[in-house]
Amino acid sequence: MSGAEGVSRAGGMLRLAVIGGGENSEHDVSLASAAGVASAAIECGFTVVGLTIGRDGTWATAAGAPIGVEDAVRILRSCDVAFPALHGVNGEDGLLAAFLTAIGVPYVGSDMPAGVLGMDKWVTKLIAEAVGVATAPGVLVRAGTRPSSALPAVPVVVKPVAAGSSHGVTFVADAALIDLAVVAALEHDDRVLVEKAVVGREVDIAVIERADGALTVSPPLEIDLGGEDVFGTERKYGGTARFAVPAPVSDSVRVEMESAARTLFRALGCRGVARFDFFVTDSGIVLNEVNTMPGFTAQSQVPQMFEAAGWSYARLVGELVEVALAGAVVRPVRG
Incomplete structure (x- = not known):
C-alpha cells in the first residue's frame, strides 16, 4: 500500500x-x-x-x-x-x-499490554532502567499516603502517573509547594510521580513498525519551550508550539536516541507507532515518557518527524x- x-x-x-x-x-x-x-x-x-x-x-x-x-x-x-x-x-x-x-x-x-505499560509512567521508568535507558530520579506518591522514600531535591516535576497532554503537570522550585502540586496531580490520577527536574533540551523521536516487522526510526524533533520549564498543555495546543525537525543534535546523540527508542519499543511490546520523549543533557540522554498513541493531526510531532524523512501524512x-x-x-x- x-x-x-x-x-x-x-x-x-x-x-x-x-x-x-x-x-x-x-x-x-x-x-x-x-x-x-x-x-x-x-x-x-x-x-x-x-x-x-x-x-x-x-x-x-x-x-x-x-x-x-x-x-x-x-x-x-x-x-x-x-x-x-x-x-x-x-x-x-x-x-x-x-x-x-x-x-x-x-x-x-499497540495492543492492551503495551498500552498499559506505556501509559504508566512509573512502570515505564522501571522497564527503561532495566534495559539500560536512563530516567530521572523519582518517587511514587499514592493518594492519601506519604512517599516511602525521600523526595528528590527541588527543582522537581510533579505529574500524574497515567495522564497525557501535560494535564496535572507542575514544575516546582520551592519544596514548600510540592504538596500543592501533588494535590493538583491527584485530580487526574490516584498515583503521582515526583521526579528530579532534568536540565536539558527536550528532543523526541518516533518509531514505526513496518508490515514486515522491521522498525523505522524518524528524524528527531526538538521542542522550543519558549522559556517555560515544561512543555505544558496551553503551549502544546494553543498554537504557539514551535518544533525544529530534524533537531540539531550530533550524530552520536541521534544514534543514542535511535538505539534507546528501538530498545524501548521492543521492551514495551509496542506495535504500529510510538513516540519517545527524551531530554538531551551534557551527560547523555534521559527518557521523559512514552506515547503509544501520540497526537496525530498533520501538525503533531510524529507526522512532522516523518514528513522530515520524506513521508507524507x-x-x-x-x-x-x-x-x-x-x-x-x-x-x-x-x-
Missing part, C-alpha cells in the same frame, strides 16, 4: 473505522487527531467510517447520531480495520485495544493501516 494507494478488499475498497473522543481530558485532542486521520485515509483511497466516544462513554456516528454499543460493534465489524485515535486513559491505556481484540477487529497501534496513515492488516487474524465472516 505504501501510503497513498487504496487497498482493494473483498467486497470493495478497504473500510477504515476511525475512532475519536474518549472519556478523559484529552477528548478534544483526540477528536482533532481523528479528523486528521480520516482526511488522510480518504486521500489514501479508503472508505472512512467515523465513530466517536463521548465524554460519558457513549458511542455516536461521525454525524453525531447516538448509537448503542451493539450498533458500534456491528459497524466496527463491518470494517476491515480500525484506527483508534484516542489518547489518555480509557483509550491509549489499552482499554480500547482490548475491546477491539475481543470483537475481532484488527486495529492500528497520508503515507504515514497508510503504512500504519498496512501494519495492522499484516498482523490481523482473518475472520471468516464479517458481521
Whole structure:
C-alpha cells in the first residue's frame, strides 16, 4: 500500500473505522487527531467510517447520531480495520485495544499490554532502567499516603502517573509547594510521580513498525519551550508550539536516541507507532515518557518527524493501516 494507494478488499475498497473522543481530558485532542486521520485515509483511497466516544462513554456516528454499543460493534465489524485515535486513559491505556481484540477487529497501534505499560509512567521508568535507558530520579506518591522514600531535591516535576497532554503537570522550585502540586496531580490520577527536574533540551523521536516487522526510526524533533520549564498543555495546543525537525543534535546523540527508542519499543511490546520523549543533557540522554498513541493531526510531532524523512501524512496513515492488516487474524465472516 505504501501510503497513498487504496487497498482493494473483498467486497470493495478497504473500510477504515476511525475512532475519536474518549472519556478523559484529552477528548478534544483526540477528536482533532481523528479528523486528521480520516482526511488522510480518504486521500489514501479508503472508505472512512467515523465513530466517536463521548465524554460519558457513549458511542455516536461521525454525524453525531447516538448509537448503542451493539450498533458500534456491528459497524466496527463491518470494517476491515480500525484506527483508534484516542489518547489518555480509557483509550491509549489499552482499554480500547482490548475491546477491539475481543470483537475481532484488527486495529492500528499497540495492543492492551503495551498500552498499559506505556501509559504508566512509573512502570515505564522501571522497564527503561532495566534495559539500560536512563530516567530521572523519582518517587511514587499514592493518594492519601506519604512517599516511602525521600523526595528528590527541588527543582522537581510533579505529574500524574497515567495522564497525557501535560494535564496535572507542575514544575516546582520551592519544596514548600510540592504538596500543592501533588494535590493538583491527584485530580487526574490516584498515583503521582515526583521526579528530579532534568536540565536539558527536550528532543523526541518516533518509531514505526513496518508490515514486515522491521522498525523505522524518524528524524528527531526538538521542542522550543519558549522559556517555560515544561512543555505544558496551553503551549502544546494553543498554537504557539514551535518544533525544529530534524533537531540539531550530533550524530552520536541521534544514534543514542535511535538505539534507546528501538530498545524501548521492543521492551514495551509496542506495535504500529510510538513516540519517545527524551531530554538531551551534557551527560547523555534521559527518557521523559512514552506515547503509544501520540497526537496525530498533520501538525503533531510524529507526522512532522516523518514528513522530515520524506513521508507524507497520508503515507504515514497508510503504512500504519498496512501494519495492522499484516498482523490481523482473518475472520471468516464479517458481521
